[in-house]
Amino acid sequence: MTEVAVANNSEIITLFGRRTPLMPVDPTPSPTAPGTTLRALGQALLIFAGLFLLLSGYLGFVQYLLQTQWIKTSAEVRGGQIYEQVHDSSKRGVSRFYGFRCTVSFPVPGGARQSQLDFGPISTSKVDAEVWAARFPPDSQVSVLYQPSDAAWVRFAGDPPPSYATASGALKLAGCLLVAGLLAFMTSKSELS
16 A cells, blocks of 8 residues: 555645635624714715705796686685595505585686585594594585686695695705704714824
8 A cells, every 4th residue: 555645734625726725804893983883874864965955956946837827715615525535555454534615706717617626634533634624514615726828727725734844844954954964964073083
């Protein structure tokens, strides 16, 4: 029997040359520095502030179009009703929403026009919709906007309910997020230094 001497060499030679030795890895992860977390939070807040600033600009533009392209007039409420919408979702089941729809009569050049107007908050409670509808009984006045080219399109021109998104509301939220994001970002810089 012939004995073959085997060299105990720890390096492995491959076809592509010598491999670089592997670096040892510490099994315990290093904790995240508070400054890094604040910086990430600041960046996220600044991104959301930018999105709400864009939303504010869009809503302001829509409001400008409504004021310049539509005509505002006073309409008389002829009658109203609470309507129900049913949404069937596989995840949430059946959901019911209630709103207010009324028939309004308003003057246009050449006579009067009647149209359907859905306005007010959409709520999950029928009582909330009834409270909103009680503000507009028959023969009451409501401000509406209509297009001169097609008076069948009518929009509510009064103060929007608090649940509606407005340009000023989106701008205020963008300002708050901007200030909070800048504060978090500046605080993270001082902690990282």
